[in-house]
Amino acid sequence: MVSYLLNRILQAGLVMLVMSAIVFLGVFAIGNPVDILISPQATALQREEAIRALGLDLPVWHQYLNFLSNLLHGDLGRSFVFNVPALQLILERMPATLELAIAATLLALVAGIPLGLYAGLAPKSPVSSSIMAGSILGFSLPSFWVGIVLIMLFSVHLGWLPSSGRGDTAVWLGVRWSFLTVDGLAHMAMPVLNLALFQISMVIRLTRAGVREVILSDYVKFARAKGLRESRIIFVHILKNILIPVITVVGLNLGTVIAFAVVTETIFSWPGMGKLIIDSINILDRPVIVAYLMLMVLMFVIINLLVDLIYSVLDPRVRLGAR
């Protein structure tokens, strides 16, 4: 077990190193941030000075080595735009994104499972057909378009919900959260729905497929033959068994939702990490881009590791490291 863990951590370290090189080279290739940021009235000399002050005049390998050595000291660089440590900037924005991602995932489960269950149990009913048709829409409509339509409908035409931003926040555990205030919840409604739409569709499809499969299995038939109540069959025999794959996929997807809430955050001006990364890419705020991507790699590595560990606990047939 210990050797397995060590092995995995080493692997993770290697992945991070390779990723840092790819990210660094990629960002380097996009262009020079000073060209974009500096005033048009700057003289050539002032431009050179600014470039030198940021260490951008060095050859790329030199910049990369500097970056690595700073990284070993826990320093991911300072944002060019905000002049504060990039890591701090990202961590400050993280709660807003987490709040959105977790709410969206919960919504996906709460809405998706009952709908999927119904569609699976009564596949021929017209309601089921429309649920399934709706889920195809949820899959295929681009989320930026849905976001704009939501704003146009609920904010501009109906005036029910605020169009963007976080609204009032309350402090809990030293961090500002929107879900603790009524105004904040109103602000969360549309971005959460927007972010959850794809997830809901996925959960519906997974649940339905699971129900269709399990309903034909021997133990369900046996339960029926035994004369159990229908509700007990559905909620104990069927639901419990189909939940495992659903939870696995949704859990794994949580990472994706956190890392790529970009579109939703941009449209709803939600001040989370996704909006930060898009703004940073537009103005080539290199340290923030690199730090963000490194952080995301770390997050995926950790999630995958946890999933592997949990599997081995849940399913004794999976042995870690054993050949």
Added chain:
Amino acid sequence: MKIASLLVAVGLLTGVTSAQSQELVVGSQGDPSLDPHYMYIGTNVAFWRHIYGSLTMHDDKGSPVPDLAESYRLVDDHTWEFKLRPDVKLEDGSMLSADDVVYSLDRAKSIPGNPSPYTVRLESITDVKAVDPTTVRITTDKANPYLPGNLVDIAILPRKATEGKATGDFTSQAGIGEYGRYRVSSFAPGDRVVLDRNEDYWGEKPYWKRVTFRVMPNDASRVAALLAGDVDLVDFVPPTDVKKLRENPNVAVHDGPSTRMMVLLLNYRDGQIAGLTDAGGKPLDKNPLKDVRVRKALSKAMDRQALVDRIMDGTADVATQIAMPGMEGYDPDLKIDNADPQGAKALLAEAGYPNGFGINIACSNNRYPNDARICQAVGQMLARGGFQPKVETLPMSVLMTSLVGSAPDKRDFAIGMLGLGAQGTHPIALPTMVHSVDKASGRGAYNFGGYSNPELDGVIDKAVGTLDSTARNDLMRTAVDRATEEVVVLPLLFQRVLTASKSDLTYTTDPTEETLTWRAKPKAQ
């Protein structure tokens, strides 16, 4: 439905009370830096003008007028003297003094890790001295008529409150030592800044007791927030939305001229350039852009009015020259070529290219309003004028890389489009795009094509060092006329500043594109 109507009622109520309670919510494109000496970009300057001040301020036309300085004058050719107002009260109750000015002009230069320093506005300053508590003398290494105009963009900070504070401290403490029209009440980075009126402000107090800037970089979201009534005013309205907004009775669109000029840069480099090819796609041996007839053909091929009417939906002005009306050097007699594709073809034939040649146009697609669409239209116009254009629209960062290149002799663009905003009263294109590249004087920083004309250089150098405004204006006009005649660059259009608000507000835009909330007032009914 009950809840819905209730919510609507609440919405209407707050709509009414927001004007009465003198609170203004602005949907703002920029995410402001609270340190006024960090990151010189227009949205930051507009923000710190709310909480600090500067020695001079620009008027509606862009000319400098006294602000914290009650008056200023030239002592000799190299020395300016600024007399401070005696009544500028700081947060701690003391008065702003000459020492604060000395401190601020130094601090603005020395912020570490600043990719866009304010230094550009402090060039030629060699010494800043406090003569007495209300008098500052600034010495320059050469005669600099633009000093008062340059100081418009340098924030004056109180030394006592801010000395030793880093940029991060301004953020974490939500503003330090504000003494301007407003003080920062709360700051959530990337989300909002709330300002409360400073009742001790020395000048005319603004109407709004509380101003909230909501950070909304996405154009569509900003406009939607205004339509939904979440914000009272939005800046940088996309030109494509203007028509729709004008038709909406609940919204008022305020527009005014902007100093930002969309301009085409040409590559003057010798030797083969990848962006200039023959019919077979091979680079030409000789650079045709060095022939003024070819450049004139380019200009004749442009239908600038169509760009303004069709692409910009009327939210721009045709640029007849690199100066805009009201600027130094503007020549009202100068006419730009009307669109004349036949004339362009004739000129091309005369220059030895009867079948035209392949020419690349590189533009940004994420920086200026409608930049990619302007570029595509320019491509079509060139095709009609007998060229074989190839349009490339790129993210700004990539465009800059291709314009700057790895070295001046490796630049492979043929035509590049940039938007150049002038912060001041003279056509900034003259010293930055028309003047030859000269590291010593710092001129020609945007002359990526390497144009060089010693005669024009001489006129520009003389103009920017002439203290007498009439003589300077004449020299500038000579330079503008020569640059137009030579078609050094191709000015296309001047953008307009587009701001929109609820219909019960009035607002006056500023040519610098700064959003200054004290210019927004409720309509008198």
